[in-house]
Amino acid sequence: MPEIWLVVAMCAVLIAPFVKRRNVTIPTLLAVAGLLAAMLFTLLWQSSDPSAENFRTVFSNSLAIDPFSQFFKMMLFLFAMLIVVQWVLIGRSQTDALDVPDFLCLVLGATFGMSLMVSANNLLTIFIAIESASLPSFALAGFRKHQNRATEGSLKYILLGAVASSLMIYGMSLVYGSSGSLDLATIAQHASSEGISPLMGIGLLGMFAGFAFKLSAVPLHFWCPDVFEGASFEVTTFLSVASKAAAMCLLVRVLSNFAMFSAVESITGMAVGLGVLGAITATWGNLVALHQTNIKRLLAYSSISHAGYMIMGASVILLVNPTAIVSALLFYILVYMFMNLGAFTVAAVLAAQLGSEDIRDYAGLIKRSPLLSILMTLFMLSLFGMPGLGGFMGKLFLGTAMIQAGGIGALLVAILLLNTLFSLWYYLRPSYFMIFVKPNDDDAPSTPLARPSTATLALLGWCVLMLFWTGILPNSAIQTTREYAAIIVKPAVRQTLSQSTPKAEPKIDRKESH
Amino acid sequence: MVYTLAQSIPAQSLNQVAPFLFFGFAALTVVSAWAIVLSQNIVRMAIYLLFTLCGVAGLFFLMNAEFLAAIQLIVYAGGTLILIVFGVMLTSKDPFQKLVSPIWEQFLGCGIGLALLFLLVLAMANSVIVPHESLGTAPEHGVRAIGKALLSEYIVPFEVSAVLLLVVMIGAAYMARRRA
Numbered sequence: 001m002p003e004i005w006l007v008v009a010m011c012a013v014l015i016a017p018f019v020k021r022r023n024v025t026i027p028t029l030l031a032v033a034g035l036l037a038a039m040l041f042t043l044l045w046q047s048s049d050p051s052a053e054n055f056r057t058v059f060s061n062s063l064a065i066d067p068f069s070q071f072f073k074m075m076l077f078l079f080a081m082l083i084v085v086q087w088v089l090i091g092r093s094q095t096d097a098l099d100v101p102d103f104l105c106l107v108l109g110a111t112f113g114m115s116l117m118v119s120a121n122n123l124l125t126i127f128i129a130i131e132s133a134s135l136p137s138f139a140l141a142g143f144r145k146h147q148n149r150a151t152e153g154s155l156k157y158i159l160l161g162a163v164a165s166s167l168m169i170y171g172m173s174l175v176y177g178s179s180g181s182l183d184l185a186t187i188a189q190h191a192s193s194e195g196i197s198p199l200m201g202i203g204l205l206g207m208f209a210g211f212a213f214k215l216s217a218v219p220l221h222f223w224c225p226d227v228f229e230g231a232s233f234e235v236t237t238f239l240s241v242a243s244k245a246a247a248m249c250l251l252v253r254v255l256s257n258f259a260m261f262s263a264v265e266s267i268t269g270m271a272v273g274l275g276v277l278g279a280i281t282a283t284w285g286n287l288v289a290l291h292q293t294n295i296k297r298l299l300a301y302s303s304i305s306h307a308g309y310m311i312m313g314a315s316v317i318l319l320v321n322p323t324a325i326v327s328a329l330l331f332y333i334l335v336y337m338f339m340n341l342g343a344f345t346v347a348a349v350l351a352a353q354l355g356s357e358d359i360r361d362y363a364g365l366i367k368r369s370p371l372l373s374i375l376m377t378l379f380m381l382s383l384f385g386m387p388g389l390g391g392f393m394g395k396l397f398l399g400t401a402m403i404q405a406g407g408i409g410a411l412l413v414a415i416l417l418l419n420t421l422f423s424l425w426y427y428l429r430p431s432y433f434m435i436f437v438k439p440n441d442d443d444a445p446s447t448p449l450a451r452p453s454t455a456t457l458a459l460l461g462w463c464v465l466m467l468f469w470t471g472i473l474p475n476s477a478i479q480t481t482r483e484y485a486a487i488i489v490k491p492a493v494r495q496t497l498s499q500s501t502p503k504a505e506p507k508i509d510r511k512e513s514h
Numbered sequence: 515m516v517y518t519l520a521q522s523i524p525a526q527s528l529n530q531v532a533p534f535l536f537f538g539f540a541a542l543t544v545v546s547a548w549a550i551v552l553s554q555n556i557v558r559m560a561i562y563l564l565f566t567l568c569g570v571a572g573l574f575f576l577m578n579a580e581f582l583a584a585i586q587l588i589v590y591a592g593g594t595l596i597l598i599v600f601g602v603m604l605t606s607k608d609p610f611q612k613l614v615s616p617i618w619e620q621f622l623g624c625g626i627g628l629a630l631l632f633l634l635v636l637a638m639a640n641s642v643i644v645p646h647e648s649l650g651t652a653p654e655h656g657v658r659a660i661g662k663a664l665l666s667e668y669i670v671p672f673e674v675s676a677v678l679l680l681v682v683m684i685g686a687a688y689m690a691r692r693r694a
Contacts (some may be wrong), residue, residue, distance in 0.1 A: 059670045060668075061667075062670035062671065063670055099688065102685075105683055106688075109677070109681030112681075124668060125674070127669045131678060135678065135685065136685060138685070145689060156560050198637035199637045200641070202634065271690055
């Protein structure tokens with residue numbers, strides 16, 4: 001349980017001000033140490049014996065410990081650490097020393113919830129995990145509480161989140177009522193043996209609505225741009241990657257359970273529904289992004305469309321052998337993490353120096369800071385999917401995995417392609433302003449921008465390296481994700497169903513030979 | 515107290531009045547829920563909410579879920595409701611402020627509500643609802659069983675909610691804190 005280290009770190013961070021008031025370094029180091037410990041713990045688990053022995057569910061099936069969740073947890077802890085680094089480099093000067101422990105504690109708390117989301121294996125754990133990822137996020141979104149935009153974004157987030165949570169818990173209660181179990185695999189078993197009754201269908205719909213909120217899928221995406229615009233850059237980066245990726249992994253686990261037990265015919269409807277949701281999300285996100293001028297809102301809509309691509313990919317899990325698609329999704333999340341971190345960091349550096357988040361103020365920036373302009377263009381091209389960069393490979397693997405699903409898959413791939421073409425327009429707009437537009441008023445400053453600190457450049461350089469590594473030599477990365485793309489599906493031992501259940505499989509190993 | 519009351523009533527007599535009690539509690543819940551929606555004064559809404567919550571607690575009670583009924587009364591009727599009234603007192607300038615929503619919002623709300631109701635009724639009519647045998651005949655249910663389940667089978671959600679409450683408390687304290 002690597003999460004324990006996060007809780008320990010949270011408590012330590014809270015106690016730190018009692019030892020030395022107004023000290024910023026100690027809580028920061030403690031938070032990083034906690035994340036490192038959690039990461040080491042995850043690593044140690046899988047280096048000890050990465051064989052099938054380690055596929056297990058713990059605490060009477062509440063949590064699943066499998067390669068899939070361990071891989072994502074490692075990425076998550078690394079990302080949370082990078083967020084703390086980004087905050088130290090850029091945002092710390094704007095945070096009051098007294099507020100530092102609160103900020104770190106909320107980040108750790110949200111990470112805790114997200115890492116549980118990946119492992120959650122029954123409805124109760126799923127709900128509690130989603131809540132413990134959401135509630136700190138609400139507070140983080142409104143962390144700059146003296147700014148109206150932050151408060152507005154946070155309030156919208158809370159209200160929509162409350163609606164989504166109540167829909168989800170109502171849906172879960174219907175699912176529980178009609179299947180008689182909280183355990184995901186047992187529910188899937190029930191659904192395959194008894195069929196999905198209309199009541200259970202509505203329940204599942206409500207449950208997926210809750211997931212869609214966390215993923216910012218289209219009918220429930222309204223919080224995303226406002227929250228991103230109001231929150232500080234490190235919170236925005238954190239929410240845009242970690243929270244969506246965790247929800248994605250949760251969706252993948254739920255779908256894998258259904259895919260395991262049900263015949264393809266009975267769940268095609270669910271797959272088509274999810275595919276349509278993903279397609280609408282991707283298209284809507286891209287269309288609205290076309291006329292955004294604030295860089296944060298632009299990246300917010302970009303993250304909505306990326307969530308759409310991933311949902312489209314996840315829908316195929318129900319139809320084909322999931323190993324390829326799950327490994328493609330893990331790879332996509334890995335690449336997406338570095339693309340977004342890079343793009344937001346450059347935007348943060350620019351915002352700190354220009355005092356503006358408007359891309360029209362980027363005019364003529366190529367002369368003032370060629371390095372930052374080139375970096376921004378690079379990250380944007382990767383988000384678009386330029387060959388040679390990680391984003392392209394992510395989309396390629398996703399597409400090749402999707403196309404195995406036959407007609408539906410081919411349609412989804414076509415939508416993915418069209419959307420990618422659309423997105424080129426807005427991904428290149430900041431670069432267009434930087435390179436081709438001259439600042440129109442003559443008194444605009446033309447002095448070169450100050451060079452970002454070496455540490456910031458190192459962070460950005462690492463992001464760029466990761467993008468080139470995953471873009472040009474993706475083999476080792478995709479190989480790794482393929483090894484970790486195994487999800488454990490195991491029904492609860494204690495059967496609460498009154499009906500006789502079909503054969504009780506003690507352990508089903510999803511690891512396919514490769 | 516509720517629990518001992520439940521123990522003292524013989525099961526036979528409860529079975530006979532149960533349908534009447536069910537309709538009574540259901541009517542209380544539905545009528546006061548309507549009153550909440552139709553009322554325009556927030557304090558009155560809070561009082562009607564009290565009746566709704568009590569009605570729901572009664573329904574739980576009839577379903578042999580005494581613990582849930584007691585929790586419903588303590589947490590919602592006793593705690594959350596008081597919080598609402600306090601919230602109104604502390605934030606509103608005028609406690610008799612009228613909350614009137616535009617007519618199109620009323621129609622929209624009615625439409626969505628009716629659509630959901632239609633969907634749910636349709637779904638329930640088309641689903642076979644099998645009562646779980648384990649519920650009625652379990653040798654022990656109630657507080658003791660809940661306690662055991664929370665500390666054995668559902669230990670993870672239980673412990674995680676403890677951490678969740680800690681984080682939420684920190685977030686709330688931060689939001690409420692004045693700048694030093």
